[in-house]
Amino acid sequence: MHVKFVQPDGAAAALAMESGASVMITAVRNGIRGIDGECGGCLDCATCHVYVEESQYGNIPAPTADELELLGTITGLRRPNSRLSCQIKAPLAIDTLVVHIPESQA
Ligand code: FES
Structure with missing residues (x-):
């Protein structure tokens, strides 16, 4: 499978x-710029925040309570399709x- 990253300016890479x-x-x-992943994926930094394509949000495993709690700490704009990208793993x-x-990370 593939993942396509779309930057705030519309530039994309798959x-x-x-x-x-x-x-x-x-x-x-x-x-890929804009995803820092400072904690290495152990749910401790929230610098891996992304917005999942809205039409696909329901097709990936739901966030855990711990992920939702950490999403509550981000300083950027949180949306209903916000996820921490370290918690989205292949295969999907x-x-x-x-x-x-x-635009920016926590
Ligand atoms: S990389 Fe730190 S929470 Fe995702």
């Missing part, structure tokens, strides 16, 4: 996701997941 890899790891390994039942990167 990358293959290895099985078991998270959206955050895929971004960091490939130098979607061929290409689209995530929008926020």
Whole structure:
């Protein structure tokens, strides 16, 4: 499967996701700007915030209570489709997941 990263200015990049890899790891390994992943994916930083394409939000596993709690701490704009990208892992039942990167991270 693939993940397509869309920057705030509309620039986009689609990358293959290895099985078991998270959206955050895929971004960091490939130098996608705007996703920092400072804690390495242990739900401790919220610098991996993304907006999942609204039409796809219901097709990925729901966030855990811990993820929702951390999402409550972000300083950027939180939306109903906000997720922490370290918690979205391949494989998913979607061929290409689209995530929008926020203007800034927490
Ligand atoms: S990388 Fe830190 S919470 Fe996602």
